[in-house]
Amino acid sequence: MPYRFLEHTADVKFRATGENLNEMFISAAEALNETIRGDIKILEQKEKTFEIKEKDVENLLYNFLEEFLFLLDAENFLVSKIKSIEIKDNELKCIVTGDSAENYKFTNDVKAITYSNMFVREENGKFKCQVVLDV
Amino acid sequence: MEVRKISDVMWEVEKTGKMNVPVTIFASENLLEKIKQDDTINQAINMASLPGVLKNIVVCPDAHQGYGACIGGVSAFDTKTGVISPGEIGYDINCSVRLLKTNLKAEDIKGKEKEIVHSLFRSIPSGVGRGGKLKLDQKELDEVLINGAQWAIEKGYGNKEDWQHIEENGKLEGADPSAVSQRAKGRGMPQLGSLGAGNHFLDVLIVDEIFDENIAKTFGLEKDQVVIMIHCGSRGLGHQVASDYIKLMDEKYGHPEFDRDLVNAPINSELGQKYLGAMACAANFAFANKQLITHWVREDLKHYFPNLKAEVVYDVCHNIAKFEKFENKEVLIIRKGATRSFGPGRKEIPKDYREVGQPVLIPGSMGTPSYVLCGTKKAEKISWGSTAHGAGRVKSRTQANKDMTLENAKKDMEERGIFVESGGKKGLIEESPSSYKDIDEVIKVSDEAGIGKKVAKLKPILVVIG
Numbered sequence: 187m188p189y190r191f192l193e194h195t196a197d198v199k200f201r202a203t204g205e206n207l208n209e210m211f212i213s214a215a216e217a218l219n220e221t222i223r224g225d226i227k228i229l230e231q232k233e234k235t236f237e238i239k240e241k242d243v244e245n246l247l248y249n250f251l252e253e254f255l256f257l258l259d260a261e262n263f264l265v266s267k268i269k270s271i272e273i274k275d276n277e278l279k280c281i282v283t284g285d286s287a288e289n290y291k292f293t294n295d296v297k298a299i300t301y302s303n304m305f306v307r308e309e310n311g312k313f314k315c316q317v318v319l320d321v
Numbered sequence: 322m323e324v325r326k327i328s329d330v331m332w333e334v335e336k337t338g339k340m341n342v343p344v345t346i347f348a349s350e351n352l353l354e355k356i357k358q359d360d361t362i363n364q365a366i367n368m369a370s371l372p373g374v375l376k377n378i379v380v381c382p383d384a385h386q387g388y389g390a391c392i393g394g395v396s397a398f399d400t401k402t403g404v405i406s407p408g409e410i411g412y413d414i415n416c417s418v419r420l421l422k423t424n425l426k427a428e429d430i431k432g433k434e435k436e437i438v439h440s441l442f443r444s445i446p447s448g449v450g451r452g453g454k455l456k457l458d459q460k461e462l463d464e465v466l467i468n469g470a471q472w473a474i475e476k477g478y479g480n481k482e483d484w485q486h487i488e489e490n491g492k493l494e495g496a497d498p499s500a501v502s503q504r505a506k507g508r509g510m511p512q513l514g515s516l517g518a519g520n521h522f523l524d525v526l527i528v529d530e531i532f533d534e535n536i537a538k539t540f541g542l543e544k545d546q547v548v549i550m551i552h553c554g555s556r557g558l559g560h561q562v563a564s565d566y567i568k569l570m571d572e573k574y575g576h577p578e579f580d581r582d583l584v585n586a587p588i589n590s591e592l593g594q595k596y597l598g599a600m601a602c603a604a605n606f607a608f609a610n611k612q613l614i615t616h617w618v619r620e621d622l623k624h625y626f627p628n629l630k631a632e633v634v635y636d637v638c639h640n641i642a643k644f645e646k647f648e649n650k651e652v653l654i655i656r657k658g659a660t661r662s663f664g665p666g667r668k669e670i671p672k673d674y675r676e677v678g679q680p681v682l683i684p685g686s687m688g689t690p691s692y693v694l695c696g697t698k699k700a701e702k703i704s705w706g707s708t709a710h711g712a713g714r715v716k717s718r719t720q721a722n723k724d725m726t727l728e729n730a731k732k733d734m735e736e737r738g739i740f741v742e743s744g745g746k747k748g749l750i751e752e753s754p755s756s757y758k759d760i761d762e763v764i765k766v767s768d769e770a771g772i773g774k775k776v777a778k779l780k781p782i783l784v785v786i787g
Contacts, residue, residue, distance in 0.1 A: 195359045195386045196714045224747065245568070252564060259557035260507035293745035293787055295518030298412035298560040301567065301581040302388030318388055320412045320560075321519050321718070 188213035198296070198319040199303070203312060207243070210306075210313035211250060211278070212268050218251050218299075219265055221319055222258065223292040228266035230283035238278045243306045246276050247315060251299045253280075262287045296321050322362065324353065330382075330770040334362060339579070340369040346380040347704065347770045349762060355715055359386035361393075367579050368396050373403025373588075375652060379704045381659050382766040383713030383758060387411065389582030392658035392714075395707040398588060400644070400653055405593045406585035407570070407600070409655050411640040412563040414600055415607035416521075416554030418660075418682045418710075419487070419636035420693065421615060422540075425547035425626060427527045430782065434740040437525070437625060438783040442742035444621040445523060445614055446515040447787035455514050455613070462510055463498040469605030470636075473612035483612065486671050487636040488661065491608040493643070497598025501558070502565050505599075509558025509606055514613040516553045518744065518787030520752055523618070524550045524684070525783035526691060532775040536677045536695050540634055542777050549631060550691060550779070551614055552684055554640070559603035566596040588653055597642065604641060611636060634693075635671075635680040637661060639710045645669075647701060654705055662708040662773045664698035681773045683764065686712045686757035687749075687784055688737050692764045694773035708773035709764075712757035721756045734784075741784045748786040 188209070189202035200217040204210030236253050240246040257263040265284040272279045302318040324346065325333045332353060334344040344365045348356055356362065361384050368390050369378045375397045384393030389408030398404065430437065446454060457465070465472045470484050470491025484491040516523060528546045531537045542548070555562075567584055570576075573592055576584035586593040619631050642655045663670055663679045670679045681694035689712065700706050716724075730749040734741045743749050767773040 191719050193717045193719060195717055196392060197388065198718060224745070241572075248568075255557065255560070256504060256508060259512060260504075260510070262511065291745060293518045293743065293747050295521075295787060297519070298564055300388040300408075300412070301576075301584075304581070320388065 189217035194318060198321050199316070201314065201316045203314045205312055207273050207313050208271050210315055211247065211271055211273065214247060214251060214315055214317060215254065215268055218254055218296065218319065221321070222296050223264060223290065226290055226292055228264050228290065229285045230266045231285040232263065233269065233281060233283050234263060235281045240276050243276060244304055246278055247306055248299050248301065250278060250280070251317065255296060255298070258287060264290060322366065324362070330766045334366065336369070340366055341374050342369050342377050344369055344378045344380060347766055347772060348382045349766050352382050352758065352762060352766060355758060356380070356384055361386050361391040364389070364391040365394055367583055368394055368409065370579065371404055371406065371583065371585060373399040375399055379707060381707065381709040382763045383709040383711055385713050385715065387657065389580055390657045393709065394657050395659045395705045396655050397647070397705050398653040400588055400651060403588050403653055404585035405588050405596055405642060405653065406583050407563045407566045407596055408582035408584060409657060410563070410600065410642050411657050412560045413554040414559035414562060414640055415604035415638050416640045417607055417611065417636060417638045418684055419551045419611050419615065420634040420680070420682050421549040421631045422542060422634050423547045423549065424630040427545045427547065429626065430525070430547060433625060434783060438740045438742045438785060440621055440624070441523060441618065441783070442785045444617050445785065447518065447744055447785065457510050457513060459506065462506055465513065465609045466498045466501060466602035466605050467496045468492055469608035470612040473609045478616035479612050483615065483633045486633040487608060488638050491612065491636070493601040493604040495598055496601035496605050497595070498602055500595040500599040501562060501602045505558050505561035505565060508561050509556060512556040512558070513606065513610055515556065516614060516787050517556055518748060521553045521787055522687065523614070523785040524691070524781045526550060526779040526781045528777055529690065529780040530778040532777065533695070536776045539674060539677050540680050540693065540776065541632070542634070542693065548779060549618060550682070550684055551611055553607070553610060553614065555603040555607040556610065558606050562599045562603045566599065600642060604638065635682060637682050645706065647705065656707055658710050659707045660710045661706055662696035662700040662704070663706050664696050664701055681708060683709055684711050685760035686754045687752045687786065688734055688739050688754045688781060689760050691779040691781065692760070692775065693777040693779065694764070694767060695776050697771055697774055699771040700773060704772045708767045712760040712763060714756055715758045716756040718751045721751045721753060724755065725750050725753055739781055739784055741786070743786045752786065
């Protein structure tokens with residue numbers, strides 16, 4: 187598993203890894219999506235594209251993850267998979283597939299991504315991050 | 322760091338190093354041990370290190386680790402030299418609790434529990450992906466953000482007596498919709514009038530025990546009466562406001578070395594003022610949200626009880642920043658996972674309660690009792706007019722999922738005689754009573770410390786969670 191959940195009294199904390207930065211971002215998104223909807227399978231009915239530009243990689247990760255909350259709350263869109271992701275110089279372009287949220291029964295309400303104990307690190311050529319979600 | 326005992330229910334971390342003020346912890350020895358097990362005290366020390374913070378940081382008996390500030394933490398800032406930190410208030414701005422009293426008795430509900438809980442679950446949009454029942458345009462949303470519960474009442478969702486029994490009359494002044502991003506409005510628009518998931522709930526309870534007859538009577542509570550408690554917040558709109566301003570303040574001012582989530586701006590700065598205007602909008606969204614839910618609860622229950630009366634006892638904020646006067650000086654009070662607990666005489670309290678003090682509503686965990694307390698003059702002196710807000714988590718969600726199956730969680734509720742309806746299995750497991758501190762002990766500390774006086778104990782019978 188490229189991500190794992192750690193103990194946290196009130197919220198959800200996870201670490202995600204990847205062979206490169208793109209993979210690490212995908213792992214982090216999977217950890218978030220599992221928290222949002224558990225293990226239910228989401229059909230790939232629609233596509234969404236988004237772009238983010240940030241001053242550093244931590245902010246890029248924060249805004250990337252926040253986009254999933256925005257898609258769910260504002261557009262009622264539940265992500266199935268990340269179809270493609272390109273990251274270069276703290277700029278990101280991502281295409282996701284998914285479906286209307288109302289077609290599924292799920293409950294976990296992630297309120298926000300936080301900066302609490304957040305890090306993004308490169309170790310021996312691999313990437314690792316830690317994120318706490320406010321739930 | 323040393324925690325010095327002041328009394329059986331009061332402890333102090335003295336001011337050292339980077340701290341500007343000491344930390345006062347209200348807890349029994351047992352609760353203090355639990356508080357010490359996570360990062361709560363370090364987070365309180367970080368709060369004590371912010372510029373312009375006054376007198377002391379207060380840690381409530383239900384406190385636990387949060388992000389930035391601990392949950393159950395209260396601070397006060399000098400309005401000229403102090404700062405405002407969105408992380409200190411939290412992402413769920415004005416996450417809050419409302420209590421309704423009814424003209425029903427326990428026996429009226431008996432035998433109909435299953436039917437009613439199911440009906441309430443269907444009437445109140447709760448979980449994710451199922452937003453509210455209203456479709457608002459941009460202009461209407463701005464009106465909600467300015468007028469809060471009063472907007473909903475003008476639209477026919479309730480009556481004047483409702484808003485007169487809400488903290489801030491259900492409308493926090495200073496709201497500035499232009500300070501709320503389109504992204505936040507986009508998240509909020511489909512969600513007005515929905516409960517949300519996680520620890521948000523709607524409970525039907527019975528008044529099980531009265532500790533102070535006189536005050537209970539003033540609040541309109543009596544034994545065996547059916548009451549309703551609603552816990553929800555500002556949904557995606559509030560979350561996005563917090564997130565937006567954390568980023569904006571970080572860009573402009575950077576963040577404290579000790580915790581990125583305590584990023585802040587001077588209260589008097591343009592950005593500080595804009596955040597306060599946006600936060601008031603989120604608070605008003607939450608007030609309106611609960612007003613709509615109240616209306617639908619009334620409508621739904623009228624199918625079963627055509628002569629139903631369900632009046633608002635009170636509605637208290639948990640995550641909020643407000644300007645309040647203490648010893649004739651106006652300060653900015655920040656409560657995160659804490660309840661205001663004003664004693665008799667304060668003009669902020671509804672007229673019909675002013676002689677006794679404000680109602681303080683403290684929900685237990687799912688399945689355990691909730692309490693109604695009364696604010697005190699002593700709280701205004703020693704705890705910035707604040708006390709606990711709930712049982713307080715003690716177990717992580719990951720651990721709860723390891724310890725309990727869905728079957729066990731359901732059986733536990735059945736054995737307690739509680740009928741639950743939930744959108745999925747997660748809430749049932751993660752919000753089970755074993756994940757929380759002992760509410761009875763939290764209340765006992767509040768009562769003994771004199772920061773919130775026990776008035777009534779409420780026993781849950783129906784629970785709706787997202």
